[in-house]
Amino acid sequence: MEDNTTGWLKQMAETPGVSGFEHRVKELLKKRLHGIAEVSYDKIGSIIFKKQGTNHMPKIMLAGHMDEIGFMVKNITKEGFLKFSTLGGWWxxxxxxxxxxxxxxxGDIPGVIGSKPPHILTPEERKKIVPKKEMYIDIGASSEEEAREFGVRPGDAVVPYSEFTVMKNPRLLMAKAWDNRIGCAIIADVMAALQQEIHPNTVYGVGTVQEEVGLRGAKTSAGVIDPDIAFAVDTCVAGDTPGVTTDQAASKLGKGVAICIYDASMIPHTKLRDFVIETAEQNHIPYQLEFTEGGGTDAGRIHIHGQGVPSLVLSIPTRYLHSHHSIIHRDDYEAAVDLLIAVLKRLDDKQYRDLVM
Incomplete structure (x- = not known):
């Protein structure tokens, strides 16, 4: 049986929106927050939801990127196969x-990523990973002309296909695009919940574009808002699968929202980090500390906007990131929503000044 939250997460995960083609996700967020927040935009596609509290300051930015990794049609072979470029990091x-x-x-049409089958490869070739440049997408067209009749053109977006699935343990959810639809879902839930809460600040919930190809919407939307404080809400590598050590990835599914202590794009603002940890502990919200040595988030751009923006990343541990099927734990998602609401209820102008002084 599907509850409202499960249905909402299914919509968020299954909606297509690769980098540069996030408009369907944007429309879903607009529908979810209609009548709840003021809406504005940057000029490359990011959407900004404003929720006014009891005070105008501080301005707090919650950023979640709408884009997922995917592909773009580069050209069509004379036999009707699609050659493609990757959008975002693919293995x-x-x-x-x-x-x-x-x-x-x-309209949307199905396809499958193909290459030469192993049956005709040499023993040496079978040992090697097939490079992206040798792959293609088969849409069942018999020629370039037929592919064009199907509506395919160079520049078309290509999205991974995966059906949202509640696993045997119903707290575990498998889908494509958790990176970073779960961040967008969390921000939308927080903005909706603030209708019932007193918060002494102005909150901006932002669905950013093109994070996977260079944190681009983070830069432009920060230029619109000029925030005082920022939180990026994203995903991180879950360190609870075979072969992954705690030294490589410390976060585990179901153990709470992950508070980032380091990533390759930003050293978090330490006072803000400690304030959030204290808030989690005071409210008995489960959390864990995580680090990411090989990646970054929208906060990497936001924290160096203007004179600098105290920033922190909150993440949902996720198995099998940057693939067609990834897994999250619903408890971690709920902890992230609870923690952000608790933080926003405390972050007034005095607290902000204590953080930056």
């Missing part, structure tokens, strides 16, 4: 044989 081993959806002007 060849998780690509081959996976189903995709091509978003054309005449």
């Amino acid at each position: 060849e081993q998780v690509m081959l044989g996976q189903r995709v959806t091509v978003l054309t002007s005449r």
Whole structure:
């Protein structure tokens, strides 16, 4: 049986929106927050929801990127196969044989990523990872002309296909695009919950664009808001699968929202970090500390906006990031919502000044 939250998360995960093509996700967020917050935009596609509290200051930015990793049609072969470029970071081993959806002007059409089958490879070739440049997308077209008749054009977006699935343990949810639809869902839930809460600040919930290709919407939306404090809400590598050590990834599914102590794009503002940890402990909200040595988030751009913006990343531990099927724990999602609401209820102008002085 599907509850309202499960239905909401299913919509968020299954909606297609690769980098540069986030408009369907944007419309979903607009529908969710209609009548709840003022809406504005930057000029490259990010959407900004404003919720006024009892005071105008501080201005707090909650950023979650709407884009997922995917592909773009580069050209069509004379035989009707699609050659593609990647949008975001892909590892060849998780690509081959996976189903995709091509978003054309005449509707969405299915396809599969293919290459030469192993039956005709030499023993030496079978040991090697097939490079992206040798892959193609098969949409069942017999020629370039037929592919174009289907509506396919170079520049079309291609999205991983995966059905949202509640696993045997119903607290575990498998889908594509948790990176970072779960962040967008959390921010929307927080903005909706603030209707019933007193918060001494102005909150901006932002769905940013093109994070996976260079944190671009984070920069432009921060330029619109000029925030005093920022939180990026994203995902992180779950360190609870075979072969992953605690030294490589410390966060585990179901153990709480992950508070980032370091990533490759930002050293978090330490006073803000400690304030959030204290808030979690005071409210008995489960949390864990995580680090990411090989990646970054929107906060990497936001924290160096203007004179600097005290920033922190809150993450949902996720298994199998940047693949067609990833897994999260609903408890971690709920802890993130609870923690952000608790933080926003405490972050007044005096607290902000104590953080930056």
